Amino acid sequence: MKGHKREIISTEPASLKSPVVMSLALHLLIVGIALAGWSWTSPVSEPEPRQISARLVSPEPRPSPVVDDQDQRDRDQERRQQQERERQEEEAERRRQQEQARQEAERQAQAEAQARQRQQEEQQRQQAQAREREQQQAREQEAARQRAEAEAKERERQRAEQERRQQEEAQRKAEEEKRRQEERRKQEEAERKRQEEAARQEAERRRQEAERRLREQQLEALADESDRQREAEARRQQEAAAARAREAQMLSESERYQSLIRERLSQAWYPPSSATEDMTARIQITLLPTGELVNARLVSSSGNTAFDNSALGAVRSLSRYPVPSDRNTFERYFRQFTIEFNPQRLR
Amino acid sequence: MNAHNAYRQGFSFAAVLTALLVSMLVASTARAELLIRITEGADSAIPIAVVPFAESGAMPAGDKVSSIVQADLTMSGEFRPLEPTRMLSLPSQRSEVYFRDWRMLGQRYVLVGQLTRSGERIEARYELFDVNREERILGETAGASANNVRTLAHHISDRVYEAITGDPGVFSTKLAYVTLSRTGGETLYRLQVSDLDGKRARVRLESKEPILSPAWSPDGKQLAYVSFETGKPVVFTHELASGERKKVADFPGLNSAPAWSPDGKSLLLTLSKDGNAEIYRLEIASGNLTRLTNHWAIDTEGAWDHAGRGIFFTSDRSGGPQIYYMERLGAEPRRITFGSRYNARARPDAKGEYVYYVHQRNRAFHIARINLKNGEETVITRTESDESPSVSPNGRMLIYATQQNGTSVLTVVSANGGAAYSLPAADGDVREPAWGPIVR
Numbered sequence: 187m188k189g190h191k192r193e194i195i196s197t198e199p200a201s202l203k204s205p206v207v208m209s210l211a212l213h214l215l216i217v218g219i220a221l222a223g224w225s226w227t228s229p230v231s232e233p234e235p236r237q238i239s240a241r242l243v244s245p246e247p248r249p250s251p252v253v254d255d256q257d258q259r260d261r262d263q264e265r266r267q268q269q270e271r272e273r274q275e276e277e278a279e280r281r282r283q284q285e286q287a288r289q290e291a292e293r294q295a296q297a298e299a300q301a302r303q304r305q306q307e308e309q310q311r312q313q314a315q316a317r318e319r320e321q322q323q324a325r326e327q328e329a330a331r332q333r334a335e336a337e338a339k340e341r342e343r344q345r346a347e348q349e350r351r352q353q354e355e356a357q358r359k360a361e362e363e364k365r366r367q368e369e370r371r372k373q374e375e376a377e378r379k380r381q382e383e384a385a386r387q388e389a390e391r392r393r394q395e396a397e398r399r400l401r402e403q404q405l406e407a408l409a410d411e412s413d414r415q416r417e418a419e420a421r422r423q424q425e426a427a428a429a430r431a432r433e434a435q436m437l438s439e440s441e442r443y444q445s446l447i448r449e450r451l452s453q454a455w456y457p458p459s460s461a462t463e464d465m466t467a468r469i470q471i472t473l474l475p476t477g478e479l480v481n482a483r484l485v486s487s488s489g490n491t492a493f494d495n496s497a498l499g500a501v502r503s504l505s506r507y508p509v510p511s512d513r514n515t516f517e518r519y520f521r522q523f524t525i526e527f528n529p530q531r532l533r
Numbered sequence: 534m535n536a537h538n539a540y541r542q543g544f545s546f547a548a549v550l551t552a553l554l555v556s557m558l559v560a561s562t563a564r565a566e567l568l569i570r571i572t573e574g575a576d577s578a579i580p581i582a583v584v585p586f587a588e589s590g591a592m593p594a595g596d597k598v599s600s601i602v603q604a605d606l607t608m609s610g611e612f613r614p615l616e617p618t619r620m621l622s623l624p625s626q627r628s629e630v631y632f633r634d635w636r637m638l639g640q641r642y643v644l645v646g647q648l649t650r651s652g653e654r655i656e657a658r659y660e661l662f663d664v665n666r667e668e669r670i671l672g673e674t675a676g677a678s679a680n681n682v683r684t685l686a687h688h689i690s691d692r693v694y695e696a697i698t699g700d701p702g703v704f705s706t707k708l709a710y711v712t713l714s715r716t717g718g719e720t721l722y723r724l725q726v727s728d729l730d731g732k733r734a735r736v737r738l739e740s741k742e743p744i745l746s747p748a749w750s751p752d753g754k755q756l757a758y759v760s761f762e763t764g765k766p767v768v769f770t771h772e773l774a775s776g777e778r779k780k781v782a783d784f785p786g787l788n789s790a791p792a793w794s795p796d797g798k799s800l801l802l803t804l805s806k807d808g809n810a811e812i813y814r815l816e817i818a819s820g821n822l823t824r825l826t827n828h829w830a831i832d833t834e835g836a837w838d839h840a841g842r843g844i845f846f847t848s849d850r851s852g853g854p855q856i857y858y859m860e861r862l863g864a865e866p867r868r869i870t871f872g873s874r875y876n877a878r879a880r881p882d883a884k885g886e887y888v889y890y891v892h893q894r895n896r897a898f899h900i901a902r903i904n905l906k907n908g909e910e911t912v913i914t915r916t917e918s919d920e921s922p923s924v925s926p927n928g929r930m931l932i933y934a935t936q937q938n939g940t941s942v943l944t945v946v947s948a949n950g951g952a953a954y955s956l957p958a959a960d961g962d963v964r965e966p967a968w969g970p971i972v973r
Contacts, residue, residue, distance in 0.1 A: 492699025
């Protein structure tokens, strides 16, 4: 960009001020020649690449854009320096022209040498190129062969590689499969384990639940049990109290009927005149709940027949014994009992 | 948990223990069969139905056998015979006895019988049934001459009595007593012997002087008594069958209160021949006399105990008359009555259980008895001015003399004082009864 703009500026003054342009062109020419001379001289020992030398063959060296690299900060100064330089350059020109003539001569000699050298070199080069071509051909054949070989190898390699890849692929696939299977197995295993774990956890949970429930049940049962026991105890006590009351009632009832029976038997008993106070006869009697006598048996004799008979007669004389209507009391006391006849107050 | 288990175990142990105790208690109460003790008998006499005996053949006039039996049993005080008019049937043998009927009538025993005349004899066939046990407890035959139906009847009474009471009957025994009749200005004393019911009385001795203290010989064949016929008290023995009399004690002073020894060989006598009334033993056969008491006070009315080893007698050595007991002849007498200041004329029973005597209380004289075992004294007569107790040979009855409407009568009571039966009064006073022995 910058280069293009500068190029425009430089063209405008060239049309307006031809001496300046002339000068400039001259200068540029000089500089270019100087630079070309410098560039010829310095890298002599160093062989130039072929392409470069081939380009140098062209007659018109192209201006170097190096000028543009100069500083343009103070154009006035530059112009003064330019004038100086122009004067110096005129001097230099003259010296240069001399130099140039000399250098032209030299260059001609050199060119001639160079041409010869170049011819030799060309020959050498062509020979070298021929050799090079031969070698190149051989190399190429060799290369083709090697390439074919390499290609064959490559094909082989590729085939092998293919095979290997296939194998690898197969193996990979197999491994993959295996891995998948393994994975699946692992997954299944994991799943199984997970399920097992879940089952175990579930079982554990259930067990704990069951345990908890059992414990609760046990606790409840204990509570129930203690409740039941308390209730049972209360019931037992109630029953015991009731039983005692019943017993007492039965006893009192029993006693009431005992005394009734005693009274009746006392009235019915006629102790014989032969009775003495040490005589005792015992008679076991069996009654029906109606009070009727079922059986009377002398279980202990007084030793006095009349006494025993009087007792038996008394026992049998009651057509109906006064017995409690309460069946339990009857069964307990009056189903079967013993009557003892033992006169304590003989008349 | 452990604590709970321990608690439960402890609890169950306690429960088991409780159950055990309860069951033991129940079992013990269940085992202990009810025992009812009857310590007192009926106040009333035994109901007995003496069914009029069936008769075949001519029966002598007068009381029927069954009537005599009925009266005998009534007199004992121990029986309460059913009026024949209340009987539903008049069975004379077992097949005709319906126990239910007799039980309905409240009878305990039923006596049925048949009398058959065969020539001069009357045969009795009689059966006694226990109504409640529905058993025949007696079935016998007995006979007597036609003019001795009373003897037959008393015999049946004795058999019935014994079958029921276990004690021998005394209805065939005799009574001896003294009657006093005043006809015009004369007083006549008669020693009489009769049946227990006063029937068939026969005068054995008649005297214008007092006759006292008749006593039966153990065999029932003789009487001993005090007669003033000679002007002073003399002890005679009198053979009833022959009427033969013997003067066995005619000592200076007092000769009184004869009592036969159980063996019939000696008499206890009260004699004052030695200056003071003392008790002697007279051996009848030999006439030997042995003094048994020796005290400055009066000792009289000796009586052998039931075993014939010791004697009871009356003595006022304590100031008033009291009963003493000399357990063996020669032993120191022991006073046995303390209930009042007058206790005299001891009559021991045949069993050695009681001694009967005249007992003064509140200015009245009663018959009392003392239990020799425990010293318990019981007044058994309700009458006043009672005297001369005499115990039946079976110890169940007592006869004594008492005043009734200004005259002296004999009364039979059961020994416990339950029943009283006054003998039909002869004309005039009746005194000094003596109950004869059972003659087998």
